[in-house]
Amino acid sequence: MHVDEVLIIGAGPAGMAAALQLKRYGITPRHFEKARPGGLLWNANCVENYPGFPQGISGPDLVHTFIEQIKGIEIAPEPVIELSWQQELFFARTPSNTYPARKVIIASGTRPCLFTGFPIPDELSPNVVYEVAGLLNEEGKNIVIVGSSDAAFDYALNLSRKNTVIILNRGERLKCLPLLWDRAQAVQNLSYRSNTVIKKLLVRPGSGMIVECSSPQGPAEYQADYLVGAIGREPLLDFVSASVTEQAADLENRGILHLVGDVKNGIFRQTAIAVGDGIRAAMRIHQITEGSAHESDCFHR
Numbered sequence: 251m252h253v254d255e256v257l258i259i260g261a262g263p264a265g266m267a268a269a270l271q272l273k274r275y276g277i278t279p280r281h282f283e284k285a286r287p288g289g290l291l292w293n294a295n296c297v298e299n300y301p302g303f304p305q306g307i308s309g310p311d312l313v314h315t316f317i318e319q320i321k322g323i324e325i326a327p328e329p330v331i332e333l334s335w336q337q338e339l340f341f342a343r344t345p346s347n348t349y350p351a352r353k354v355i356i357a358s359g360t361r362p363c364l365f366t367g368f369p370i371p372d373e374l375s376p377n378v379v380y381e382v383a384g385l386l387n388e389e390g391k392n393i394v395i396v397g398s399s400d401a402a403f404d405y406a407l408n409l410s411r412k413n414t415v416i417i418l419n420r421g422e423r424l425k426c427l428p429l430l431w432d433r434a435q436a437v438q439n440l441s442y443r444s445n446t447v448i449k450k451l452l453v454r455p456g457s458g459m460i461v462e463c464s465s466p467q468g469p470a471e472y473q474a475d476y477l478v479g480a481i482g483r484e485p486l487l488d489f490v491s492a493s494v495t496e497q498a499a500d501l502e503n504r505g506i507l508h509l510v511g512d513v514k515n516g517i518f519r520q521t522a523i524a525v526g527d528g529i530r531a532a533m534r535i536h537q538i539t540e541g542s543a544h545e546s547d548c549f550h551r
């Protein structure tokens with residue numbers, strides 16, 4: 251039975267950074283990505299807090315630099331559908347095979363919190379989305395975004411370049427950075443409604459999707475080609491079996507299981523943090539693989 255030294259789940263910034271650092275140690279991880287390398291960054295309008303890009307950089311452009319940098323590292327385009335632990339080995343099951351590994355880095359990021367409180371008619375479900383990477387080529391559409399966080403405003407600024415966008419906030423409190431709010435206010439075809447709660451989605455012949463809402467001014471309705479949810483995200487760990495979760499603390503202490511990036515960072519979901527986590531996990535893995543022979547080096551390469 252072939253056993254991999256390291257297996258990485260997810261090729262967003264955290265997983266790619268881990269792979270890059272492992273490569274520097276001559277360790278070739280088995281690496282799985284269920285969608286496409288880059289992760290959530292494909293949705294980011296302008297990343298202004300990632301060092302090295304003083305003018306800021308779009309999420310997709312930043313992904314291209316990451317992909318350029320990890321050229322030569324193989325990433326298998328498959329989901330890990332189950333991760334289990336038995337007899338001192340991890341087993342990652344994909345639709346095509348099961349891969350044993352000694353150490354695992356989970357860099358699976360987050361999944362969106364879904365709309366609740368109103369049914370989504372089947373015929374509208376393709377137009378109700380939680381990420382915008384697939385909408386970036388849309389033009390002249392009406393788009394309703396729900397949320398008040400950085401992501402909601404980042405989505406809105408991105409999509410309002412070529413479309414008309416309304417942001418609905420069910421409450422009054424804004425959770426986004428003040429600079430995003432200021433930018434949004436300067437965009438003509440981007441508007442914002444507070445205290446506006448979606449009650450119903452319906453299809454009206456000739457108009458498509460109608461978003462029916464309650465608001466302090468009374469009922470309101472919006473025609474929408476797309477409804478975008480930006481109402482929070484939660485760790486994506488649905489593939490991790492009880493045999494791992496029950497022993498996670500011990501496996502992490504031993505340095506053979508690492509959760510890196512957004513999957514474990516709560517509100518601190520930022521690219522630079524995810525990248526740092528990935529590098530750190532790879533260094534720790536190298537450290538326990540090699541022993542502490544180089545502990546006194548100034549720089550651990």
Ligand SMILES: Cc1cc2nc3c(=O)[nH]c(=O)nc-3n(C[C@H](O)[C@H](O)[C@H](O)COP(=O)(O)OP(=O)(O)OC[C@H]3O[C@@H](n4cnc5c(N)ncnc54)[C@H](O)[C@@H]3O)c2cc1C
Nearest residue numbers: 260262263264284289290297330358359511512519520521
């Ligand atoms: C609109 C928006 C704007 C943003 N703007 C900024 C910003 O300006 N600055 C900043 O620093 N950050 C920003 N971020 C946050 C940044 O995108 C994330 O912090 C970063 O992408 C997290 O990286 P990650 O690798 O931890 O997770 P992710 O990027 O979520 O990557 C996880 C990867 O794992 C894959 N995966 C999941 N489960 C499996 C599985 N079972 N098998 C195989 N693959 C799997 C996913 O497909 C995904 O590719 C923004 C995010 C959004 C949504």
